[in-house]
Amino acid sequence: MGLPYVVEYLLAQQRPGGSYLVRQGGNQVLIPIVPPYTEVILQVFPGGGDYAELVYETYFSSEMVPGAFFAWAQHFGAKSSEGVLTGGVLANPLNGFVFVSAAQPALALIRNITPLNQFYCGHAFSLTIASEEDYKRVLETLDRLATSVKAERLAQEAVNLLRVLTGGALAPQPPIGGS
Amino acid sequence: MTTPKPKLPPPVNIKGGQIKVIVSGGMKVTSNDPRVVVERKD
Numbered sequence: 001m002g003l004p005y006v007v008e009y010l011l012a013q014q015r016p017g018g019s020y021l022v023r024q025g026g027n028q029v030l031i032p033i034v035p036p037y038t039e040v041i042l043q044v045f046p047g048g049g050d051y052a053e054l055v056y057e058t059y060f061s062s063e064m065v066p067g068a069f070f071a072w073a074q075h076f077g078a079k080s081s082e083g084v085l086t087g088g089v090l091a092n093p094l095n096g097f098v099f100v101s102a103a104q105p106a107l108a109l110i111r112n113i114t115p116l117n118q119f120y121c122g123h124a125f126s127l128t129i130a131s132e133e134d135y136k137r138v139l140e141t142l143d144r145l146a147t148s149v150k151a152e153r154l155a156q157e158a159v160n161l162l163r164v165l166t167g168g169a170l171a172p173q174p175p176i177g178g179s
Numbered sequence: 180m181t182t183p184k185p186k187l188p189p190p191v192n193i194k195g196g197q198i199k200v201i202v203s204g205g206m207k208v209t210s211n212d213p214r215v216v217v218e219r220k221d
Contacts, residue, residue, distance in 0.1 A: 025205035042208050124204075124206070
């Protein structure tokens, strides 16, 4: 499975000294037995003295029973996802950036909604940011990514204009509206 | 005649009423629930 482009881009960035700006991390939370009608609320923080974790993908183990759990994830006081973990939810990873720091941990609730014991296992992939300074560098790097895309589009437009001026053939244009 | 209600199985008697959570990886996971015991496996 390929990584999302923005994740690859961030993993390739280096600090001024040459060391890598972020590192990739994986996390697993396994509950061998969740008793019937029982709920568990977990708090997730960065570990090892790191400043933050940028969670970009979460998924559940295929061994889990579809429809056995109700769950929500909460971050910055808002529920980012909520619902019963049906087959479709279990079969697909959830993608998106969730910023988790010591000051802003993520909260997750899982509730066994069946009369039987259930097995739970969730995974999360994240980018680990060691310090606040690195976090600012990550934001700056993301800003530059947008700038470079814009610069490439402008360069392409300049090339097309020059071709028009010199009577050359135009390269295919994106549709109006940019979609 | 009334249909008898289905009997639910009794909750499993987990040792000390604890729910064991096994965590691996870089992130720290905690719970305020006294029944939840977080164990690291790395």
